[in-house]
Amino acid sequence: MKPLSLLILTSLALTGCGANNTPPKTPVPGEKTSAQMRTLETGAQIIQSRPPVDAISAYLDGFHFYNGDKNGQMEAHHYVTVLNDEVMQAVIYDSNTKDARLMGVEYIISERLFNTLPPEEKKLWHSHRYEVKSGSLAAPGLPAAADKALMSKIVNTYGKTWHIWHTDRDKTLPLGIPALMMGFTGEGQLDPALLADRDRRLDVNTSAIKGEREDLVAHPVAEGADAWQRGEVIQLRRVHGSGEHAQGETAHFGTSEQTRKAN
Structure with a gap:
Protein backbone atom coordinates (compact mmCIF):
# COMPACT_ATOMS: atom_id res chain seq x y z
CA MET A 1 0.00 0.00 0.00
CA LYS A 2 1.26 3.50 -0.75
CA PRO A 3 2.42 5.68 2.19
CA LEU A 4 -0.36 8.01 3.32
CA SER A 5 1.32 11.20 2.11
CA LEU A 6 1.97 9.71 -1.33
CA LEU A 7 -1.60 8.48 -1.58
CA ILE A 8 -2.88 11.95 -0.79
CA LEU A 9 -0.55 13.62 -3.26
CA THR A 10 -1.56 11.23 -6.02
CA SER A 11 -5.23 11.78 -5.34
CA LEU A 12 -4.82 15.54 -5.30
CA ALA A 13 -3.08 15.45 -8.67
CA LEU A 14 -5.88 13.38 -10.15
CA THR A 15 -8.81 15.33 -8.78
CA GLY A 16 -7.58 18.91 -8.62
CA CYS A 17 -8.44 18.93 -4.89
CA GLY A 18 -11.74 20.76 -5.34
CA ALA A 19 -10.08 24.16 -5.01
CA ASN A 20 -10.29 27.54 -6.75
CA ASN A 21 -14.02 27.98 -6.23
CA THR A 22 -14.26 30.08 -3.06
CA PRO A 23 -12.85 33.58 -3.57
CA PRO A 24 -12.14 35.78 -0.52
CA LYS A 25 -14.89 38.18 0.51
CA THR A 26 -12.66 40.68 2.28
CA PRO A 27 -11.24 43.52 0.15
CA VAL A 28 -7.63 44.54 0.65
CA PRO A 29 -6.69 48.24 0.52
CA GLY A 30 -3.80 49.41 -1.61
CA GLU A 31 -2.84 50.01 -5.21
CA LYS A 32 -3.19 47.25 -7.81
CA THR A 33 -0.15 45.06 -8.35
CA SER A 34 2.23 46.85 -10.69
CA ALA A 35 3.82 45.33 -13.77
CA GLN A 36 7.20 45.54 -12.03
CA MET A 37 5.92 43.60 -9.01
CA ARG A 38 4.32 40.98 -11.26
CA THR A 39 7.62 40.56 -13.10
CA LEU A 40 9.50 40.16 -9.82
CA GLU A 41 6.93 37.63 -8.63
CA THR A 42 7.20 35.57 -11.81
CA GLY A 43 10.99 35.64 -11.67
CA ALA A 44 11.03 34.55 -8.04
CA GLN A 45 8.67 31.68 -8.80
CA ILE A 46 11.01 30.42 -11.52
CA ILE A 47 14.32 30.93 -9.71
CA GLN A 48 13.63 30.32 -6.02
CA SER A 49 12.72 27.03 -4.39
CA ARG A 50 9.91 26.73 -1.81
CA PRO A 51 10.45 23.49 0.13
CA PRO A 52 8.03 24.28 3.01
CA VAL A 53 5.28 25.16 0.52
CA ASP A 54 6.01 22.16 -1.69
CA ALA A 55 5.69 19.92 1.39
CA ILE A 56 1.98 20.75 1.74
CA SER A 57 0.20 17.53 0.83
CA ALA A 58 -3.47 17.83 1.77
CA TYR A 59 -6.36 20.29 1.58
CA LEU A 60 -8.98 20.14 4.33
CA ASP A 61 -12.05 22.29 4.70
CA GLY A 62 -13.66 22.75 8.10
CA PHE A 63 -15.07 25.28 10.53
CA HIS A 64 -13.79 27.15 13.57
CA PHE A 65 -15.29 29.43 16.17
CA TYR A 66 -13.76 31.92 18.57
CA ASN A 67 -12.98 30.45 21.97
CA GLY A 68 -15.67 32.00 24.16
CA ASP A 69 -17.94 33.02 21.26
CA LYS A 70 -19.62 30.02 19.65
CA ASN A 71 -21.60 32.35 17.38
CA GLY A 72 -18.39 33.67 15.83
CA GLN A 73 -18.15 30.91 13.21
CA MET A 74 -16.23 30.78 9.96
CA GLU A 75 -15.09 28.38 7.28
CA ALA A 76 -11.39 27.55 7.35
CA HIS A 77 -9.38 26.21 4.40
CA HIS A 78 -6.46 24.14 5.74
CA TYR A 79 -3.36 23.33 3.71
CA VAL A 80 -1.59 20.60 5.65
CA THR A 81 2.00 19.39 5.91
CA VAL A 82 2.62 15.98 7.47
CA LEU A 83 5.78 16.29 9.59
CA ASN A 84 5.60 12.73 10.90
CA ASP A 85 3.03 10.16 12.04
CA GLU A 86 2.16 12.22 15.11
CA VAL A 87 2.58 15.86 14.10
CA MET A 88 1.03 17.87 11.28
CA GLN A 89 0.85 21.59 10.66
CA ALA A 90 -1.55 23.64 8.60
CA VAL A 91 -1.71 27.12 7.16
CA ILE A 92 -5.29 28.38 7.17
CA TYR A 93 -6.91 30.64 4.58
CA ASP A 94 -10.32 32.26 4.20
CA SER A 95 -10.67 30.84 0.67
CA ASN A 96 -9.05 28.41 -1.75
CA THR A 97 -8.03 30.78 -4.53
CA LYS A 98 -4.66 32.29 -5.38
CA ASP A 99 -5.49 35.56 -3.61
CA ALA A 100 -6.73 33.88 -0.39
CA ARG A 101 -6.15 35.76 2.87
CA LEU A 102 -3.90 33.92 5.31
CA GLU A 131 -15.37 17.10 13.17
CA VAL A 132 -14.21 13.93 11.45
CA LYS A 133 -17.08 11.63 12.38
CA SER A 134 -19.75 14.23 11.51
CA GLY A 135 -18.28 14.90 8.06
CA SER A 136 -17.98 18.63 8.74
CA LEU A 137 -14.22 18.30 8.20
CA ALA A 138 -13.95 17.50 4.51
CA ALA A 139 -11.12 16.70 2.11
CA PRO A 140 -12.56 18.06 -1.16
CA GLY A 141 -11.62 16.09 -4.23
CA LEU A 142 -10.19 13.07 -2.46
CA PRO A 143 -11.57 9.65 -3.49
CA ALA A 144 -13.37 7.80 -0.70
CA ALA A 145 -10.45 5.43 -0.01
CA ALA A 146 -7.95 8.27 0.32
CA ASP A 147 -10.38 10.29 2.44
CA LYS A 148 -10.83 7.39 4.83
CA ALA A 149 -7.09 6.76 5.10
CA LEU A 150 -6.44 10.41 5.90
CA MET A 151 -9.31 10.78 8.35
CA SER A 152 -8.29 7.63 10.20
CA LYS A 153 -5.11 9.53 11.01
CA ILE A 154 -6.93 12.70 12.09
CA VAL A 155 -9.97 11.43 14.02
CA ASN A 156 -8.05 10.92 17.28
CA THR A 157 -5.81 13.98 16.99
CA TYR A 158 -5.92 17.37 18.72
CA GLY A 159 -5.43 20.84 17.28
CA LYS A 160 -4.21 24.19 18.55
CA THR A 161 -5.41 26.97 16.27
CA TRP A 162 -4.68 30.69 16.20
CA HIS A 163 -6.37 33.07 13.78
CA ILE A 164 -4.50 36.29 13.05
CA TRP A 165 -6.62 37.88 10.29
CA HIS A 166 -10.28 37.94 11.34
CA THR A 167 -11.77 38.19 7.86
CA ASP A 168 -15.24 37.22 9.10
CA ARG A 169 -15.42 40.58 10.88
CA ASP A 170 -14.99 42.58 7.67
CA LYS A 171 -11.40 43.44 8.46
CA THR A 172 -9.58 44.69 5.38
CA LEU A 173 -6.23 44.20 7.10
CA PRO A 174 -5.03 41.79 9.84
CA LEU A 175 -5.97 44.11 12.69
CA GLY A 176 -6.04 43.39 16.41
CA ILE A 177 -4.38 40.51 18.21
CA PRO A 178 -4.52 36.76 17.50
CA ALA A 179 -7.53 34.75 18.68
CA LEU A 180 -7.59 31.18 19.93
CA MET A 181 -10.05 29.10 17.95
CA MET A 182 -11.98 25.95 18.78
CA GLY A 183 -13.67 23.11 16.86
CA PHE A 184 -17.25 21.89 17.15
CA THR A 185 -17.93 18.91 19.38
CA GLY A 186 -21.61 18.06 18.91
CA GLU A 187 -24.79 18.36 16.88
CA GLY A 188 -26.57 21.72 16.73
CA GLN A 189 -23.45 23.83 17.24
CA LEU A 190 -22.44 24.60 13.64
CA ASP A 191 -24.66 27.01 11.70
CA PRO A 192 -26.46 24.77 9.15
CA ALA A 193 -26.50 27.57 6.59
CA LEU A 194 -22.72 27.81 6.76
CA LEU A 195 -22.41 24.07 6.25
CA ALA A 196 -24.91 23.99 3.37
CA ASP A 197 -23.10 26.80 1.57
CA ARG A 198 -19.79 24.96 1.90
CA ASP A 199 -21.27 21.72 0.57
CA ARG A 200 -22.75 23.51 -2.44
CA ARG A 201 -19.55 25.33 -3.39
CA LEU A 202 -17.16 22.43 -2.90
CA ASP A 203 -19.58 19.83 -4.23
CA VAL A 204 -19.41 17.66 -1.10
CA ASN A 205 -22.18 15.89 0.79
CA THR A 206 -21.62 16.06 4.53
CA SER A 207 -24.31 13.47 5.29
CA ALA A 208 -22.79 10.99 2.84
CA ILE A 209 -19.29 11.61 4.20
CA LYS A 210 -20.58 10.99 7.72
CA GLY A 211 -21.96 7.62 6.64
CA GLU A 212 -18.72 6.61 4.94
CA ARG A 213 -16.75 7.37 8.10
CA GLU A 214 -19.12 5.60 10.46
CA ASP A 215 -16.74 2.70 11.06
CA LEU A 216 -13.67 4.83 11.76
CA VAL A 217 -12.30 3.96 15.19
CA ALA A 218 -12.75 7.07 17.34
CA HIS A 219 -11.52 7.12 20.93
CA PRO A 220 -13.28 9.06 23.70
CA VAL A 221 -12.02 12.64 23.85
CA ALA A 222 -8.97 12.84 26.10
CA GLU A 223 -9.31 14.61 29.42
CA GLY A 224 -8.31 18.27 29.29
CA ALA A 225 -9.26 19.05 25.69
CA ASP A 226 -12.16 21.32 24.65
CA ALA A 227 -11.90 23.32 27.87
CA TRP A 228 -14.49 25.81 26.56
CA GLN A 229 -17.16 23.18 27.22
CA ARG A 230 -16.29 23.40 30.93
CA GLY A 231 -16.65 27.17 30.91
CA GLU A 232 -12.92 27.90 30.68
CA VAL A 233 -12.15 30.45 27.99
CA ILE A 234 -8.62 31.51 27.12
CA GLN A 235 -7.91 34.49 24.90
CA LEU A 236 -5.14 37.06 24.57
CA ARG A 237 -5.42 40.56 25.95
CA ARG A 238 -3.19 43.60 25.80
CA VAL A 239 -1.29 44.36 29.00
CA HIS A 240 1.39 46.78 30.13
CA GLY A 241 4.75 45.34 31.11
CA SER A 242 6.84 42.62 29.55
CA GLY A 243 5.07 39.71 27.95
CA GLU A 244 5.86 36.01 27.77
CA HIS A 245 8.36 36.48 24.93
CA ALA A 246 10.05 39.67 26.19
CA GLN A 247 13.85 39.84 26.32
CA GLY A 248 15.16 41.28 29.58
CA GLU A 249 13.87 44.75 30.44
CA THR A 250 13.51 46.00 26.87
CA ALA A 251 9.82 45.23 26.38
CA HIS A 252 7.19 47.58 27.76
CA PHE A 253 4.10 46.27 26.03
CA GLY A 254 3.04 42.74 25.24
CA THR A 255 0.28 40.19 25.44
CA SER A 256 -0.59 37.57 28.00
CA GLU A 257 -3.24 34.93 28.44
CA GLN A 258 -6.41 35.83 30.24
CA THR A 259 -8.60 33.04 31.54
CA ARG A 260 -12.20 33.87 32.34
CA LYS A 261 -15.43 32.01 32.83
CA ALA A 262 -17.71 31.89 29.82
CA ASN A 263 -21.06 33.59 30.17
Missing part, protein backbone atom coordinates in the same frame (compact mmCIF):
# COMPACT_ATOMS: atom_id res chain seq x y z
CA MET A 103 -6.03 33.68 8.46
CA GLY A 104 -3.89 31.62 10.80
CA VAL A 105 -2.21 28.35 11.65
CA GLU A 106 -3.10 25.05 13.25
CA TYR A 107 -0.84 22.48 14.87
CA ILE A 108 -2.17 18.92 14.95
CA ILE A 109 -0.79 16.26 17.28
CA SER A 110 -1.59 12.66 18.14
CA GLU A 111 -3.57 11.54 21.16
CA ARG A 112 -0.38 10.14 22.67
CA LEU A 113 1.44 13.47 22.44
CA PHE A 114 -1.60 15.37 23.69
CA ASN A 115 -1.67 13.23 26.81
CA THR A 116 1.91 14.28 27.60
CA LEU A 117 0.97 17.97 27.80
CA PRO A 118 0.57 19.77 31.14
CA PRO A 119 -3.03 20.56 32.20
CA GLU A 120 -2.84 24.29 31.42
CA GLU A 121 -1.51 23.62 27.93
CA LYS A 122 -4.26 21.11 27.19
CA LYS A 123 -6.84 23.89 27.59
CA LEU A 124 -5.57 25.47 24.36
CA TRP A 125 -6.30 22.37 22.27
CA HIS A 126 -9.50 21.05 20.71
CA SER A 127 -10.47 17.53 19.69
CA HIS A 128 -11.12 16.45 16.11
CA ARG A 129 -13.32 13.44 16.88
CA TYR A 130 -16.67 15.09 16.14
Whole structure:
Protein backbone atom coordinates (compact mmCIF):
# COMPACT_ATOMS: atom_id res chain seq x y z
CA MET A 1 0.00 0.00 0.00
CA LYS A 2 1.26 3.50 -0.75
CA PRO A 3 2.42 5.68 2.19
CA LEU A 4 -0.36 8.01 3.32
CA SER A 5 1.32 11.20 2.11
CA LEU A 6 1.97 9.71 -1.33
CA LEU A 7 -1.60 8.48 -1.58
CA ILE A 8 -2.88 11.95 -0.79
CA LEU A 9 -0.55 13.62 -3.26
CA THR A 10 -1.56 11.23 -6.02
CA SER A 11 -5.23 11.78 -5.34
CA LEU A 12 -4.82 15.54 -5.30
CA ALA A 13 -3.08 15.45 -8.67
CA LEU A 14 -5.88 13.38 -10.15
CA THR A 15 -8.81 15.33 -8.78
CA GLY A 16 -7.58 18.91 -8.62
CA CYS A 17 -8.44 18.93 -4.89
CA GLY A 18 -11.74 20.76 -5.34
CA ALA A 19 -10.08 24.16 -5.01
CA ASN A 20 -10.29 27.54 -6.75
CA ASN A 21 -14.02 27.98 -6.23
CA THR A 22 -14.26 30.08 -3.06
CA PRO A 23 -12.85 33.58 -3.57
CA PRO A 24 -12.14 35.78 -0.52
CA LYS A 25 -14.89 38.18 0.51
CA THR A 26 -12.66 40.68 2.28
CA PRO A 27 -11.24 43.52 0.15
CA VAL A 28 -7.63 44.54 0.65
CA PRO A 29 -6.69 48.24 0.52
CA GLY A 30 -3.80 49.41 -1.61
CA GLU A 31 -2.84 50.01 -5.21
CA LYS A 32 -3.19 47.25 -7.81
CA THR A 33 -0.15 45.06 -8.35
CA SER A 34 2.23 46.85 -10.69
CA ALA A 35 3.82 45.33 -13.77
CA GLN A 36 7.20 45.54 -12.03
CA MET A 37 5.92 43.60 -9.01
CA ARG A 38 4.32 40.98 -11.26
CA THR A 39 7.62 40.56 -13.10
CA LEU A 40 9.50 40.16 -9.82
CA GLU A 41 6.93 37.63 -8.63
CA THR A 42 7.20 35.57 -11.81
CA GLY A 43 10.99 35.64 -11.67
CA ALA A 44 11.03 34.55 -8.04
CA GLN A 45 8.67 31.68 -8.80
CA ILE A 46 11.01 30.42 -11.52
CA ILE A 47 14.32 30.93 -9.71
CA GLN A 48 13.63 30.32 -6.02
CA SER A 49 12.72 27.03 -4.39
CA ARG A 50 9.91 26.73 -1.81
CA PRO A 51 10.45 23.49 0.13
CA PRO A 52 8.03 24.28 3.01
CA VAL A 53 5.28 25.16 0.52
CA ASP A 54 6.01 22.16 -1.69
CA ALA A 55 5.69 19.92 1.39
CA ILE A 56 1.98 20.75 1.74
CA SER A 57 0.20 17.53 0.83
CA ALA A 58 -3.47 17.83 1.77
CA TYR A 59 -6.36 20.29 1.58
CA LEU A 60 -8.98 20.14 4.33
CA ASP A 61 -12.05 22.29 4.70
CA GLY A 62 -13.66 22.75 8.10
CA PHE A 63 -15.07 25.28 10.53
CA HIS A 64 -13.79 27.15 13.57
CA PHE A 65 -15.29 29.43 16.17
CA TYR A 66 -13.76 31.92 18.57
CA ASN A 67 -12.98 30.45 21.97
CA GLY A 68 -15.67 32.00 24.16
CA ASP A 69 -17.94 33.02 21.26
CA LYS A 70 -19.62 30.02 19.65
CA ASN A 71 -21.60 32.35 17.38
CA GLY A 72 -18.39 33.67 15.83
CA GLN A 73 -18.15 30.91 13.21
CA MET A 74 -16.23 30.78 9.96
CA GLU A 75 -15.09 28.38 7.28
CA ALA A 76 -11.39 27.55 7.35
CA HIS A 77 -9.38 26.21 4.40
CA HIS A 78 -6.46 24.14 5.74
CA TYR A 79 -3.36 23.33 3.71
CA VAL A 80 -1.59 20.60 5.65
CA THR A 81 2.00 19.39 5.91
CA VAL A 82 2.62 15.98 7.47
CA LEU A 83 5.78 16.29 9.59
CA ASN A 84 5.60 12.73 10.90
CA ASP A 85 3.03 10.16 12.04
CA GLU A 86 2.16 12.22 15.11
CA VAL A 87 2.58 15.86 14.10
CA MET A 88 1.03 17.87 11.28
CA GLN A 89 0.85 21.59 10.66
CA ALA A 90 -1.55 23.64 8.60
CA VAL A 91 -1.71 27.12 7.16
CA ILE A 92 -5.29 28.38 7.17
CA TYR A 93 -6.91 30.64 4.58
CA ASP A 94 -10.32 32.26 4.20
CA SER A 95 -10.67 30.84 0.67
CA ASN A 96 -9.05 28.41 -1.75
CA THR A 97 -8.03 30.78 -4.53
CA LYS A 98 -4.66 32.29 -5.38
CA ASP A 99 -5.49 35.56 -3.61
CA ALA A 100 -6.73 33.88 -0.39
CA ARG A 101 -6.15 35.76 2.87
CA LEU A 102 -3.90 33.92 5.31
CA MET A 103 -6.03 33.68 8.46
CA GLY A 104 -3.89 31.62 10.80
CA VAL A 105 -2.21 28.35 11.65
CA GLU A 106 -3.10 25.05 13.25
CA TYR A 107 -0.84 22.48 14.87
CA ILE A 108 -2.17 18.92 14.95
CA ILE A 109 -0.79 16.26 17.28
CA SER A 110 -1.59 12.66 18.14
CA GLU A 111 -3.57 11.54 21.16
CA ARG A 112 -0.38 10.14 22.67
CA LEU A 113 1.44 13.47 22.44
CA PHE A 114 -1.60 15.37 23.69
CA ASN A 115 -1.67 13.23 26.81
CA THR A 116 1.91 14.28 27.60
CA LEU A 117 0.97 17.97 27.80
CA PRO A 118 0.57 19.77 31.14
CA PRO A 119 -3.03 20.56 32.20
CA GLU A 120 -2.84 24.29 31.42
CA GLU A 121 -1.51 23.62 27.93
CA LYS A 122 -4.26 21.11 27.19
CA LYS A 123 -6.84 23.89 27.59
CA LEU A 124 -5.57 25.47 24.36
CA TRP A 125 -6.30 22.37 22.27
CA HIS A 126 -9.50 21.05 20.71
CA SER A 127 -10.47 17.53 19.69
CA HIS A 128 -11.12 16.45 16.11
CA ARG A 129 -13.32 13.44 16.88
CA TYR A 130 -16.67 15.09 16.14
CA GLU A 131 -15.37 17.10 13.17
CA VAL A 132 -14.21 13.93 11.45
CA LYS A 133 -17.08 11.63 12.38
CA SER A 134 -19.75 14.23 11.51
CA GLY A 135 -18.28 14.90 8.06
CA SER A 136 -17.98 18.63 8.74
CA LEU A 137 -14.22 18.30 8.20
CA ALA A 138 -13.95 17.50 4.51
CA ALA A 139 -11.12 16.70 2.11
CA PRO A 140 -12.56 18.06 -1.16
CA GLY A 141 -11.62 16.09 -4.23
CA LEU A 142 -10.19 13.07 -2.46
CA PRO A 143 -11.57 9.65 -3.49
CA ALA A 144 -13.37 7.80 -0.70
CA ALA A 145 -10.45 5.43 -0.01
CA ALA A 146 -7.95 8.27 0.32
CA ASP A 147 -10.38 10.29 2.44
CA LYS A 148 -10.83 7.39 4.83
CA ALA A 149 -7.09 6.76 5.10
CA LEU A 150 -6.44 10.41 5.90
CA MET A 151 -9.31 10.78 8.35
CA SER A 152 -8.29 7.63 10.20
CA LYS A 153 -5.11 9.53 11.01
CA ILE A 154 -6.93 12.70 12.09
CA VAL A 155 -9.97 11.43 14.02
CA ASN A 156 -8.05 10.92 17.28
CA THR A 157 -5.81 13.98 16.99
CA TYR A 158 -5.92 17.37 18.72
CA GLY A 159 -5.43 20.84 17.28
CA LYS A 160 -4.21 24.19 18.55
CA THR A 161 -5.41 26.97 16.27
CA TRP A 162 -4.68 30.69 16.20
CA HIS A 163 -6.37 33.07 13.78
CA ILE A 164 -4.50 36.29 13.05
CA TRP A 165 -6.62 37.88 10.29
CA HIS A 166 -10.28 37.94 11.34
CA THR A 167 -11.77 38.19 7.86
CA ASP A 168 -15.24 37.22 9.10
CA ARG A 169 -15.42 40.58 10.88
CA ASP A 170 -14.99 42.58 7.67
CA LYS A 171 -11.40 43.44 8.46
CA THR A 172 -9.58 44.69 5.38
CA LEU A 173 -6.23 44.20 7.10
CA PRO A 174 -5.03 41.79 9.84
CA LEU A 175 -5.97 44.11 12.69
CA GLY A 176 -6.04 43.39 16.41
CA ILE A 177 -4.38 40.51 18.21
CA PRO A 178 -4.52 36.76 17.50
CA ALA A 179 -7.53 34.75 18.68
CA LEU A 180 -7.59 31.18 19.93
CA MET A 181 -10.05 29.10 17.95
CA MET A 182 -11.98 25.95 18.78
CA GLY A 183 -13.67 23.11 16.86
CA PHE A 184 -17.25 21.89 17.15
CA THR A 185 -17.93 18.91 19.38
CA GLY A 186 -21.61 18.06 18.91
CA GLU A 187 -24.79 18.36 16.88
CA GLY A 188 -26.57 21.72 16.73
CA GLN A 189 -23.45 23.83 17.24
CA LEU A 190 -22.44 24.60 13.64
CA ASP A 191 -24.66 27.01 11.70
CA PRO A 192 -26.46 24.77 9.15
CA ALA A 193 -26.50 27.57 6.59
CA LEU A 194 -22.72 27.81 6.76
CA LEU A 195 -22.41 24.07 6.25
CA ALA A 196 -24.91 23.99 3.37
CA ASP A 197 -23.10 26.80 1.57
CA ARG A 198 -19.79 24.96 1.90
CA ASP A 199 -21.27 21.72 0.57
CA ARG A 200 -22.75 23.51 -2.44
CA ARG A 201 -19.55 25.33 -3.39
CA LEU A 202 -17.16 22.43 -2.90
CA ASP A 203 -19.58 19.83 -4.23
CA VAL A 204 -19.41 17.66 -1.10
CA ASN A 205 -22.18 15.89 0.79
CA THR A 206 -21.62 16.06 4.53
CA SER A 207 -24.31 13.47 5.29
CA ALA A 208 -22.79 10.99 2.84
CA ILE A 209 -19.29 11.61 4.20
CA LYS A 210 -20.58 10.99 7.72
CA GLY A 211 -21.96 7.62 6.64
CA GLU A 212 -18.72 6.61 4.94
CA ARG A 213 -16.75 7.37 8.10
CA GLU A 214 -19.12 5.60 10.46
CA ASP A 215 -16.74 2.70 11.06
CA LEU A 216 -13.67 4.83 11.76
CA VAL A 217 -12.30 3.96 15.19
CA ALA A 218 -12.75 7.07 17.34
CA HIS A 219 -11.52 7.12 20.93
CA PRO A 220 -13.28 9.06 23.70
CA VAL A 221 -12.02 12.64 23.85
CA ALA A 222 -8.97 12.84 26.10
CA GLU A 223 -9.31 14.61 29.42
CA GLY A 224 -8.31 18.27 29.29
CA ALA A 225 -9.26 19.05 25.69
CA ASP A 226 -12.16 21.32 24.65
CA ALA A 227 -11.90 23.32 27.87
CA TRP A 228 -14.49 25.81 26.56
CA GLN A 229 -17.16 23.18 27.22
CA ARG A 230 -16.29 23.40 30.93
CA GLY A 231 -16.65 27.17 30.91
CA GLU A 232 -12.92 27.90 30.68
CA VAL A 233 -12.15 30.45 27.99
CA ILE A 234 -8.62 31.51 27.12
CA GLN A 235 -7.91 34.49 24.90
CA LEU A 236 -5.14 37.06 24.57
CA ARG A 237 -5.42 40.56 25.95
CA ARG A 238 -3.19 43.60 25.80
CA VAL A 239 -1.29 44.36 29.00
CA HIS A 240 1.39 46.78 30.13
CA GLY A 241 4.75 45.34 31.11
CA SER A 242 6.84 42.62 29.55
CA GLY A 243 5.07 39.71 27.95
CA GLU A 244 5.86 36.01 27.77
CA HIS A 245 8.36 36.48 24.93
CA ALA A 246 10.05 39.67 26.19
CA GLN A 247 13.85 39.84 26.32
CA GLY A 248 15.16 41.28 29.58
CA GLU A 249 13.87 44.75 30.44
CA THR A 250 13.51 46.00 26.87
CA ALA A 251 9.82 45.23 26.38
CA HIS A 252 7.19 47.58 27.76
CA PHE A 253 4.10 46.27 26.03
CA GLY A 254 3.04 42.74 25.24
CA THR A 255 0.28 40.19 25.44
CA SER A 256 -0.59 37.57 28.00
CA GLU A 257 -3.24 34.93 28.44
CA GLN A 258 -6.41 35.83 30.24
CA THR A 259 -8.60 33.04 31.54
CA ARG A 260 -12.20 33.87 32.34
CA LYS A 261 -15.43 32.01 32.83
CA ALA A 262 -17.71 31.89 29.82
CA ASN A 263 -21.06 33.59 30.17
